Amino acid sequence: xxxxxNVKIENSHALIEGHLGSYSVHLGSAVVHRQPxxxxxxxxxxxxxxxxxxxxxxxxDPKTAEVVSKVLLLAKDREIKDPTILEQILARG
Numbered sequence: 001x002x003x004x005x006n007v008k009i010e011n012s013h014a015l016i017e018g019h020l021g022s023y024s025v026h027l028g029s030a031v032v033h034r035q036p037x038x039x040x041x042x043x044x045x046x047x048x049x050x051x052x053x054x055x056x057x058x059x060x061d062p063k064t065a066e067v068v069s070k071v072l073l074l075a076k077d078r079e080i081k082d083p084t085i086l087e088q089i090l091a092r093g
Contacts, residue, residue, distance in 0.1 A: 004075045014067070018077035020089050025074065030066045032074070040088050042070055 006017045009027075015035075016023040022035035032040040044066045073080065080086055 002072070004072070007071060007075050014071045016071060016074045018074055020077045020080075023074045023077075025067060025070050027067055028063075030063060030070055032070055034089065040085070042073070042085055044069065 008015050012027050014025045014027060016025065023040070024033045024035055025031070032042050034040055044062075073085075077089065080089070
């Protein structure tokens with residue numbers, strides 16, 4: 001459905017093979033690590049009106065929405081435009 005073939009679930013992590021690197025997203029906490037080692041700080045943007053994460057789909061659980069959005073973002077890492085995220089990824093590359 002999402003047309004993503006570079007993500008697999010292993011134990012409590014989503015493992016992602018991006019073009020710029022390999023990543024692990026913890027399914028419970030949404031903490032992101034670059035493989036091998038080193039965390040990435042990817043902060044969700046909250047809506048000012050509702051205090052919820054903005055996503056192109058609806059989800060009543062903000063943590064699940066955060067996990068899914070990070071997995072989708074990193075699965076298509078060549079499309080990332082945010083300079084803060086790119087700097088973290090490329091500095092460790």
